Structures are given as structure tokens and as C-alpha cells.
Amino acid sequence: MLLHKSDIDKIAWLARLAIAENDISNYTRDLSNILDLVTQMDQIESSNIQAMAHPLEIPARLRPDEITEKNKRDDFQRIAPEVKDGHYLVPKVIE
Numbered sequence: 001m002l003l004h005k006s007d008i009d010k011i012a013w014l015a016r017l018a019i020a021e022n023d024i025s026n027y028t029r030d031l032s033n034i035l036d037l038v039t040q041m042d043q044i045e046s047s048n049i050q051a052m053a054h055p056l057e058i059p060a061r062l063r064p065d066e067i068t069e070k071n072k073r074d075d076f077q078r079i080a081p082e083v084k085d086g087h088y089l090v091p092k093v094i095e
Helices: 005-014 021-042 073-078
Strands: none
Touching (some): 005 021
């Protein structure tokens, strides 16, 4: 897909970017190449390809889901400024 100076100007305006006039030709070429690559990739048959979370077949190292600390809720609520029915009371910030 061949982009023109007007396309780059519009993209820069939408992205709120200031692009120097002498850089527009580079942006035109580079963005056109990127869009051509996307077009090529869009033409590849990929309906039989399973989605991957990671390109390498590495199992995730997960720790066991077990409690490692004791419940300190009562200790924290004892020093809180205001508590009611097990909830912390805070000042109203939205009217």
C-alpha cells in the first residue's frame, strides 16, 4: 500500500505528532512497507493454526497456590481510624 504525504500528515495529526518536513519521505516509505507486510501476512492461510501464548514450548513455572502468611486482618483493623462490620470506613470523595 503506497502512502502519500497527505496520509502521513493526517496520521501525524491524529497521533498528535510533529514530524519534520524532511522526515516525511522516510515515514512514507517505512509505513508503506509495514502496511505491505501486514497485507502479505493477511493473505496467509492460518485457520488451522492453533493460537499460542508463547512462541516457545516452555511450561510456566508456577508456585503452589498455598497460604504463606497468617491472617492479620484484626491487627490491621484495630489500628485503622474507622471500621464497621469488618470494613474500613473512608471519607466520601464523590458527592
